[in-house]
Amino acid sequence: MKTQKHNEGELADLTVKIEAQLIKDLQTMSENSEMSVDDIVAVAIKRFRSSHADYMGIKLDYP
Secondary structure (H helix, E strand, O other): OOOOOOOOOOOOOOOOOOOHHHHHHHHHHHHHHOOOHHHHHHHHHHHHHHHOHHHHOOOOOOO
16 A cells, blocks of 8 residues: 555645544654655545445446
8 A cells, every 4th residue: 555656636725624643643644654644644534435435426336
């Protein structure tokens, strides 16, 4: 995952309000992983999106 490229397309800003502890945890994760906070958030959102296709109106038919 560390070698995978993220945020290579057109970029836009997003401002959100989240728990202060989550921000501290993101900063710690960034320091320990040598990944930017932006990349960590992008990975997290991509994973959430792939797990919740129904939120995007995509109906999946699992056996």
